Amino acid sequence: MYTFRYSFRIRYADTDQMGYAYYGNYAKYYEIGRVETIRSLGFSYKDFETKLGIMLPVVNLESRFLKPAFYDDHLTVETKIMELPTKMITFHCNIFNENEELINYGIIKLFFVNMTTNKRVSAPELLISKLKPYFD
Amino acid sequence: MYTFRYSFRIRYADTDQMGYAYYGNYAKYYEIGRVETIRSLGFSYKDFETKLGIMLPVVNLESRFLKPAFYDDHLTVETKIMELPTKMITFHCNIFNENEELINYGIIKLFFVNMTTNKRVSAPELLISKLKPYFD
Amino acid sequence: MYTFRYSFRIRYADTDQMGYAYYGNYAKYYEIGRVETIRSLGFSYKDFETKLGIMLPVVNLESRFLKPAFYDDHLTVETKIMELPTKMITFHCNIFNENEELINYGIIKLFFVNMTTNKRVSAPELLISKLKPYFD
Amino acid sequence: MYTFRYSFRIRYADTDQMGYAYYGNYAKYYEIGRVETIRSLGFSYKDFETKLGIMLPVVNLESRFLKPAFYDDHLTVETKIMELPTKMITFHCNIFNENEELINYGIIKLFFVNMTTNKRVSAPELLISKLKPYFD
Numbered sequence: 001m002y003t004f005r006y007s008f009r010i011r012y013a014d015t016d017q018m019g020y021a022y023y024g025n026y027a028k029y030y031e032i033g034r035v036e037t038i039r040s041l042g043f044s045y046k047d048f049e050t051k052l053g054i055m056l057p058v059v060n061l062e063s064r065f066l067k068p069a070f071y072d073d074h075l076t077v078e079t080k081i082m083e084l085p086t087k088m089i090t091f092h093c094n095i096f097n098e099n100e101e102l103i104n105y106g107i108i109k110l111f112f113v114n115m116t117t118n119k120r121v122s123a124p125e126l127l128i129s130k131l132k133p134y135f136d
Numbered sequence: 137m138y139t140f141r142y143s144f145r146i147r148y149a150d151t152d153q154m155g156y157a158y159y160g161n162y163a164k165y166y167e168i169g170r171v172e173t174i175r176s177l178g179f180s181y182k183d184f185e186t187k188l189g190i191m192l193p194v195v196n197l198e199s200r201f202l203k204p205a206f207y208d209d210h211l212t213v214e215t216k217i218m219e220l221p222t223k224m225i226t227f228h229c230n231i232f233n234e235n236e237e238l239i240n241y242g243i244i245k246l247f248f249v250n251m252t253t254n255k256r257v258s259a260p261e262l263l264i265s266k267l268k269p270y271f272d
Numbered sequence: 273m274y275t276f277r278y279s280f281r282i283r284y285a286d287t288d289q290m291g292y293a294y295y296g297n298y299a300k301y302y303e304i305g306r307v308e309t310i311r312s313l314g315f316s317y318k319d320f321e322t323k324l325g326i327m328l329p330v331v332n333l334e335s336r337f338l339k340p341a342f343y344d345d346h347l348t349v350e351t352k353i354m355e356l357p358t359k360m361i362t363f364h365c366n367i368f369n370e371n372e373e374l375i376n377y378g379i380i381k382l383f384f385v386n387m388t389t390n391k392r393v394s395a396p397e398l399l400i401s402k403l404k405p406y407f408d
Numbered sequence: 409m410y411t412f413r414y415s416f417r418i419r420y421a422d423t424d425q426m427g428y429a430y431y432g433n434y435a436k437y438y439e440i441g442r443v444e445t446i447r448s449l450g451f452s453y454k455d456f457e458t459k460l461g462i463m464l465p466v467v468n469l470e471s472r473f474l475k476p477a478f479y480d481d482h483l484t485v486e487t488k489i490m491e492l493p494t495k496m497i498t499f500h501c502n503i504f505n506e507n508e509e510l511i512n513y514g515i516i517k518l519f520f521v522n523m524t525t526n527k528r529v530s531a532p533e534l535l536i537s538k539l540k541p542y543f544d
Contacts, residue, residue: 011443012453013296013436015289017343022285023194024167027160028421035419035480045420046480057204058159063197071289072443072454147307148317149300149432151425153479158421164285171283171344181284182344207425208307208318295466296435303432329476330431335469 002081002134006036010073021069027061030093030106033077037091041130052124053115059088060109067103074098084135085123087111138217138270142172146209157205163197166229166242169213173227177266188260189251195224196245203239210234220271221259223247274353274406278308282345293341299333302365302378305349309363313402324396325387331360332381339375346370356407357395359383410489410542414444418481429477435469438501438514441485445499449538460532461523467496468517475511482506492543493531495519 008029016022035045048054069075080092088109095104114121144165152158171181184190205211216228224245231240250257280301288294307317320326341347352364360381367376386393416437424430443453456462477483488500496517503512522529 011436012288012439013294015287016284017287017289017291018191018193019289020193022163023197024160024163024285027158027163028419031160031420044480055154057154057156057201059201061159061197061199061201063199065193065195065197068193072452147300148303148424149430151423152420153423153425153427155425160421164283167284180344208316290463290465292465294435295469296432296439299430299432299435327426329426329428329473331473333431333469333471333473335471337465337467337469340465 002037002041002131003078004033004037004040005076005078006033007074007076008032010069010071010075012071015071018068019070021073023063023065026063026065026095026104026106029075029077029095030061030079030091030108033079033093034091034108037079037081038127041127043126043130048124049115052126054121054124055113055115056089056110057113058108058110061106063104063106065104067097067101069095069097069103075103081131081134084128084131085112087120087122089123089127138173138177138267139214140169140173140176141212141214142169143210143212144168146205146207146211148207151207154204155206157209159199159201162199162201162231162240162242165211165213165231166197166215166227166244169215169229170227170244173215173217174263177263179262179266183262184260185251188262190257190260191249191251192225192246193249194244194246197242199240199242201240203233203237205231205233205239211239217267217270220264220267221248223256223258225259225263274309274313274403275350276305276309276312277348277350278305279346279348280304282341282343282347284343287343290340291342293345295335295337298335298337298367298376298378301347301349301367302333302351302363302380305351305365306363306380309351309353310399313399315398315402320396321387324398326393326396327385327387328361328382329385330380330382333378335376335378337376339369339373341367341369341375347375353403353406356400356403357384359392359394361395361399410445410449410539411486412441412445412448413484413486414441415482415484416440418477418479418483420479423479426476427478429481431471431473434471434473434503434512434514437483437485437503438469438487438499438516441487441501442499442516445487445489446535449535451534451538456532457523460534462520462529462532463523464497464518465521466516466518469514471512471514473512475505475509477503477505477511483511489539489542492536492539493520495528495530497531497535
């Protein structure tokens with residue numbers, strides 16, 4: 001398993017009139033989590049597109065809201081890759097508030113798509129080789 | 137069961153560099169679906185807050201992405217309430233493109249929360265009375 | 273001069289914890305205004321990109337906030353093209369609430385950019401020909 | 409004059425189908441700039457609302473787009489307070505890319521509004537006292 005934690009702050013733009021971070025913004029927080037997780041492995045999500053010609057559209061999202069997040073909260077997204085990706089990659093994101101309470105979790109599945117053929121492909125070898133040490 | 141269809145358009149603001157509607161925006165499309173569904177029943181989501189003192193935070197979201205949506209697409213969100221709400225209300229949202237292809241569906245569960253006590257309450261009688269004719 | 277009015281609704285996603293439409297969302301409302309204005313002339317903004325190979329990045333934005341907009345407000349954006357576009361096109365957007373009070377206005381300037389060469393070009397003849405009758 | 413620099417990253421959620429950060433997102437980047445600038449002075453924007461009962465709606469925004477920002481760019485917003493605030497506070501925000509090229513600047517004016525009376529008030533003494541040393 002590979003785990004990475006990254007912190008970010010709730011902005012005014014994120015709040016709604018309940019005074020909560022709007023539920024639609026969590027997809028963006030998961031994005032931050034998975035992109036920084038990939039960066040922590042030594043390359044960038046951007047490389048998928050520009051170097052490998054592969055994009056990763058989201059195919060499935062599940063999200064559970066346990067407690068609200070508030071303006072200016074400094075949250076931490078803990079992203080876990082629990083299985084070596086094959087045709088699909090799954091990220092498990094747990095979001096914690098400053099008291100280390102779990103306030104939300106999400107499970108996000110993405111496909112690998114060749115940007116030229118627009119067809120699904122397997123996880124690129126580059127990604128597998130970076131992840132493999134954590135799964136032996 | 138109660139069903140309502142409402143159409144909206146994908147804006148440039150909604151797109152990402154894949155040329156797709158960003159996956160995080162679908163939560164907003166589901167919001168449009170459920171708010172217009174409630175309005176079609178003869179009152180407004182706003183009334184929950186201002187007249188009944190009840191807010192509806194989202195507790196769970198599931199979302200499946202079947203096909204991408206593109207800039208300027210005129211999409212239709214079909215929202216179904218399949219059970220009379222009790223402690224929770226569940227909306228099933230199907231999103232269709234202009235060719236009536238199902239491109240995404242979402243299941244969204246919300247709680248009823250008394251804005252004064254901040255405690256969960258049952259679905260207000262006003263909502264039940266509007267929905268009941270569709271469930272007999 | 274060419275003028276077009278288009279109505280839209282403030283969504284929960286648009287609000288912030290002041291209970292106002294977040295100031296950053298007005299850029300999107302102006303986008304709605306100019307896109308629907310172009311559509312009312314008989315073609316679509318999308319055609320600029322797909323048929324003419326021209327994109328229109330924003331170069332300047334001015335925005336004045338007179339009154340707040342609130343959740344579920346049904347606003348109208350009145351978009352004016354006051355001069356025939358040359359190297360640049362300028363949209364004047366006035367946003368009115370349901371009481372026809374002016375709550376915000378914006379002035380947005382965009383360039384025409386050839387998507388292949390990435391260089392600035394003049395307004396396409398197609399657009400000029402549609403607008404000309406309103407400027408004689 | 410008081411100046412503060414803060415860096416942030418362009419997310420996929422921020423991009424549009426031109427591959428640029430959508431123009432409407434810059435308002436959020438200015439928000440990040442001014443909030444972190446206030447924090448650097450030793451208190452938080454949140455304190456305005458919760459401790460002083462003052463909120464700061466934006467009254468005017470001017471924004472100039474010189475170069476696009478791209479996905480995953482690590483940008484820096486340099487925020488300047490050039491005058492001691494009175495009835496209004498003005499933030500000058502310059503946004504630089506990783507090559508220290510100025511890509512955008514914005515001027516944002518905000519009022520101080522008492523949240524109880526909903527009336528405009530002068531800049532709170534607490535803010536003035538923090539800024540004064542930089543204006544002597």
